[in-house]
Amino acid sequence: MLDSKQTNKEELSSLFDGENIQSKEIDLSNENKTHLEKWSLIGAALRNEMPEQINLDFASKVMTKIEHEQINPNKVAFNFNFSLKKVAFAISELAVAASVAAITVIGWQTYNAQGGISNSTSDSLGAVEGVNLASYQTSQNHKTLKFAEYSDSDNKSDAKLSDNELKAQQSLEVERINNYIRGYVLNTAAN
Amino acid sequence: MFSVNENLKAQSDESLVVRVQAGDSKAYNVLVIKYQHKVAQIISKFVSNTADINDIAQDAFISAYKSINSFRGESSFYTWLYRIVVNSAKTFLKSNSRSKNSVDVDSPEFQSIDEQEILASNETPDRIIESHELQQVIVKALSELPEELRNAITLREIDGMSYEDMAVVLKVPVGTVRSRIFRARQYIESKMSNLAAK
Numbered sequence: 001m002l003d004s005k006q007t008n009k010e011e012l013s014s015l016f017d018g019e020n021i022q023s024k025e026i027d028l029s030n031e032n033k034t035h036l037e038k039w040s041l042i043g044a045a046l047r048n049e050m051p052e053q054i055n056l057d058f059a060s061k062v063m064t065k066i067e068h069e070q071i072n073p074n075k076v077a078f079n080f081n082f083s084l085k086k087v088a089f090a091i092s093e094l095a096v097a098a099s100v101a102a103i104t105v106i107g108w109q110t111y112n113a114q115g116g117i118s119n120s121t122s123d124s125l126g127a128v129e130g131v132n133l134a135s136y137q138t139s140q141n142h143k144t145l146k147f148a149e150y151s152d153s154d155n156k157s158d159a160k161l162s163d164n165e166l167k168a169q170q171s172l173e174v175e176r177i178n179n180y181i182r183g184y185v186l187n188t189a190a191n
Numbered sequence: 192m193f194s195v196n197e198n199l200k201a202q203s204d205e206s207l208v209v210r211v212q213a214g215d216s217k218a219y220n221v222l223v224i225k226y227q228h229k230v231a232q233i234i235s236k237f238v239s240n241t242a243d244i245n246d247i248a249q250d251a252f253i254s255a256y257k258s259i260n261s262f263r264g265e266s267s268f269y270t271w272l273y274r275i276v277v278n279s280a281k282t283f284l285k286s287n288s289r290s291k292n293s294v295d296v297d298s299p300e301f302q303s304i305d306e307q308e309i310l311a312s313n314e315t316p317d318r319i320i321e322s323h324e325l326q327q328v329i330v331k332a333l334s335e336l337p338e339e340l341r342n343a344i345t346l347r348e349i350d351g352m353s354y355e356d357m358a359v360v361l362k363v364p365v366g367t368v369r370s371r372i373f374r375a376r377q378y379i380e381s382k383m384s385n386l387a388a389k
Contacts, residue, residue, distance in 0.1 A: 013373040016221060017347060018204040019354050026210070026217040036224045038380045043348045044228035045329040050322035051231040053241050058231075059223040062252045066216065073212070073259045 009035065016040075033060070099188050106184075204268040211259050219259070223252050226269065230276050237280035251279040325383065332382040336375055343371035344379075 012032055016039055028036075037056065044050045065071070204225075210218035230251060234244045255275045262271050333341060342361065346352045354372075358365045 009377075010369060010373040013376055014354065014369050015207070016225060017354070017372070018207055019369070026215065026221065028217045028220055033220075033224070035376075035380065036221060038383055039376050040224050040228060041325065041383070042329055042344075042376060042379050043225075044232075045322075045326045046333065046345070046348045048326075049229050049232045050326055051228060051235050051241075051244065052322055054228065054320050054322050054325070055231075055241075055245055056320065058227050058245060058248065059220060062223050062249050063216070063220050065249065066219075066253065066256060071253060071257060074257050075260060 012036070013039065103185075103188055205264060208259065208262060208264070208268050211256075212262075219256055222268070226272060227252075229269070230272070233273065233276050234280050237277075237284060243283070247279050247283050248276070250283075251276040254279060328382055329379055332379040333375075335382075336378055340371050340375040340378070343368060344375035347372050 008027065009032075012027070012035065015026065016036055037059070041050070041054070204222060207218045207222055211222070227248065230248045231244050234247045234251075238244060238247065251272070255272050258275075262268065333344065336344070339361075343357065346357050346360065352360070354365050354368045357368045361368065363371075
């Protein structure tokens with residue numbers, strides 16, 4: 001059976017190993033310091049980590065300096081730069097995700113809309129075939145609605161516009177739509 | 192000599208670091224005692240002069256103490272300390288190479304050195320011992336240990352295993368592991384006591 005002194009030394013030994021002994025205050029008497037110094041040397045020798053010369057007073061000198069110069073651990077400051085970088089990174093990730101989602105939605109709409117429009121405009125619209133006009137919504141392009149009218153009114157007689165003029169306007173509209181879609185896709189990809 | 196498997200070194204100093212962060216400087220004293228030789232060995236790869244090694248090691252330990260609150264346990268304490276030690280050694284080498292050819296003993300830096308400080312540092316000359324003889328004594332003492340104690344101290348010091356892992360490997364309770372390591376240390380320590388400091 002170990003006496004209390006031996007028990008304390010055993011606890012000191014496990015504390016030295018970093019094992020979580022929830023003991024009271026650490027007893028660093030000179031005797032205990034000597035034990036710790038020797039146990040440290042034992043470990044260094046077994047691991048072949050010993051320097052050529054050993055200064056037995058090194059640890060006490062370090063602690064004396066800390067005590068005399070009243071050196072205290074610094075408080076941890078909030079790392080603003082690091083946090084800012086993290087936020088910026090998160091935002092850029094979000095932007096990429098949003099762009100991918102937008103492209104997916106447009107693609108999906110385009111795919112689904114192919115039947116309706118292409119059937120009615122295939123003869124005259126060429127490259128615009130399959131475009132979903134729901135995505136073509138800027139105020140500058142108010143003629144969008146007229147585009148459908150033009151398509152529907154192909155068979156009617158129009159006193160003001162000849163067939164050629166109508167086709168020319170349709171071509172212009174198709175050109176505008178194609179330019180818009182090209183620009184939109186390029187912008188989205190650039191983002 | 193024994194080979195050290197760095198990958199298996201999982202020495203946990205968390206409880207000591209937590210104590211230091213809570214303001215217990217004695218716990219830091221334990222850490223300094225524990226890692227002083229390792230740190231000195233790292234620095235000896237950068238500089239060969241013993242006095243320089245001690246100066247750099249002291250700076251590194253004080254830097255580590257100052258920034259101990261920034262240690263968040265993402266790596267082991269030794270890994271964290273290692274970076275500080277290497278940076279201290281590099282800083283020393285840089286400043287040394289700059290000042291090597293331009294030492295001005297009349298500079299205010301030299302005049303400001305407190306004479307009392309010089310006297311104080313000379314009052315107690317450091318106890319320096321050569322490691323070669325000591326290492327032989329320790330290794331011999333290890334070989335004299337009963338197998339169960341030798342296994343325990345070897346798994347701990349060379350393989351860096353935790354008490355819990357050792358308990359699994361040796362198939363004994365953690366308390367027995369603790370006791371065996373302590374007894375092994377006691378025996379080897381008793382063989383070291385005849386070593387006189389020069």
